[in-house]
Amino acid sequence: MNTGVKITAFAAALAATFGAAYGLGTAAGPVEEPAKPAHTEHAAPAREGEGGHSAHEEAARGPAAGGLQVSEGGYTLALQTPRITAGRSVVAFSVKDGEGRKVTAYQTEHGKELHFIVASRDLTVYRHLHPVRAADGTWSTPVDLPAAGAYKAFADFTPAGEGARNVTLGVDLPVAGTYAPRPLPAATTTARVDGYQVALGGALTPGRPGRLKLTISKDGKPVTDLQPYLGAYGHLVALRAGDLAYLHVHPDKGGPGPEVSFTATAPSAGAYRLFLDFRHQGEVRTAAFTVHAGGHGATPEAPDGHTH
Incomplete structure (x- = not known):
């Protein structure tokens, strides 16, 4: 992911709610000098004429949100575990190109080839995970989700290759069982x-x-x-x-x-x-x-x- 502001075409979910999630991380090395200038946002490229909006109207509405599509820019997020259970599970997935082949080469951004986010639809659960890629392009990661419900998974990555753009894909990830969604937490400072x-x-x-x-x-x-x-x-x-x-x-x-x-x-x-x-x-x-x-x-x- 790009340093500075990055509105990836990632999981467009700028959702306003979520209980303070919690994760464990491994030690990182010294702070790296950003490869790209701060304040650079990554967003899906604007499509002229899409939806009948003028360039002025598009600018007024702000940058495109990311992560709203399972396929974009010639890439598709394919879950190999389309449904999991509450508690500790393993999620497996791959990123496929336009020919249906699993992508095996990525650019490294912020120490990782791919960032994987899982959030509940009511935004009270959030996990930032770092999956491991097998040689055939299959990614897998353990995830601990507290309860059944509707979740969404996001993959944020940049394929290898000169001129490749950052892509953020999103897909529904149901967790089996009975659940009741919670209200969005109140605004807070x-x-x-x-x-x-x-x-x-x-x-x-x-x-x-x-x-x-x-x-x-x-x-x-x-x-x-x-x-x-x-x-x-x-x-x-x-x-x-x-x-x-x-x-x-x-x-x-x-x-x-x-x-x-x-x-x-x-x-x-x-x-x-x-x-x-x-x-x-x-x-x-x-x-x-x-x-x-x-x-x-x-x-x-x-x-x-x-x-x-």
């Missing part, structure tokens, strides 16, 4: 996870770049020794409530805390769920926020105090 407090500043604005600043503290003291995770001091994913349109953002240049900032553009007005992954003392944690872009109470309100 503070999230708490495992004794850490993360404060959110800034705004997400439709069609216009906006800066988001997240400040991390623990036990009332600022955290100034964040550790690199995927080549940076923070990793932000935003999903849009309703369709789970996906916006992938990487941080602006900065030090190891307590502030991590991002520049992002919302593709439309609406509610979004933000998920910040950060690494401290050898462990990756995820803080989650609900925000509104354009109208609908654009300023986040009281903290939800949830830990997931």
Whole structure:
């Protein structure tokens, strides 16, 4: 994934809700200098005349959201485990090209050939996973999902080859069993996870770049020794409530805390769920926020105090 803001044609799910998800990560090496300038967004290329909209109208609506399609740009996300069970399972999948062949060559971005996200449709569960690829192009990863329900999986990758563009594909991933969807968590400017407090500043604005600043503290003291995770001091994913349109953002240049900032553009007005992954003392944690872009109470309100 590209450094800086990255609206991949990824799972368009900029959803505005989700309980602070939680994951474990392996140690990362020194922070890598971004291969591409910060503030560069990756989005599906605009299609002239699509839907009868003028270029001016398209610009006013903001960048295209990603992750809304299972096939795009000549690539298809094919699940080999189209349904799993709650608890610990293994998800297997492949990316196929236009000829139906499994893709086996990718560009490495932020230390990985492919980033795999699983989120519940109600945005209360979020997992950022790093699957392993077999020689034949089959990817697999364990995933621990707390309950049955409707989930969506996203694959974010750039195929090998000069001039290849980043692609984000999305596919439904049902988890068998009876479930009741939960409401979107209330808008908040503070999230708490495992004794850490993360404060959110800034705004997400439709069609216009906006800066988001997240400040991390623990036990009332600022955290100034964040550790690199995927080549940076923070990793932000935003999903849009309703369709789970996906916006992938990487941080602006900065030090190891307590502030991590991002520049992002919302593709439309609406509610979004933000998920910040950060690494401290050898462990990756995820803080989650609900925000509104354009109208609908654009300023986040009281903290939800949830830990997931």
